[in-house]
Amino acid sequence: MQYKVTLDRDTCIGTHSCTAEAPKYFRKADDGKVDLFNATFNEEDDVWELTLDDATDLLDLQNAEDGCPVDAIEVEELS
Numbered sequence: 819m820q821y822k823v824t825l826d827r828d829t830c831i832g833t834h835s836c837t838a839e840a841p842k843y844f845r846k847a848d849d850g851k852v853d854l855f856n857a858t859f860n861e862e863d864d865v866w867e868l869t870l871d872d873a874t875d876l877l878d879l880q881n882a883e884d885g886c887p888v889d890a891i892e893v894e895e896l897s
């Protein structure tokens with residue numbers, strides 16, 4: 819099973835709960851927001867995306883998704 823993690827940096831307000839929940843993936847950036855490590859930018863949707871090949875870190879990422887106060891993070895299963 820593959821998973822896709824999406825970060826909408828325009829929506830992010832820099833509360834950094836995601837960096838506590840999933841520090842392997844979310845890193846504080848110089849502008850006060852966060853970067854999604856190793857993600858690529860999807861110009862069409864204006865978001866950063868990262869595809870995972872397994873569920874090893876899924877719980878951490880779902881906790882980051884649930885804890886984001888502005889819903890800037892999305893974790894979804896890919897078929």
Ligand code: SF4
Nearest residue numbers: 830831833834836886
């Ligand atoms: S939890 Fe949401 S608002 Fe806070 S830094 Fe992470 S992505 Fe941004």
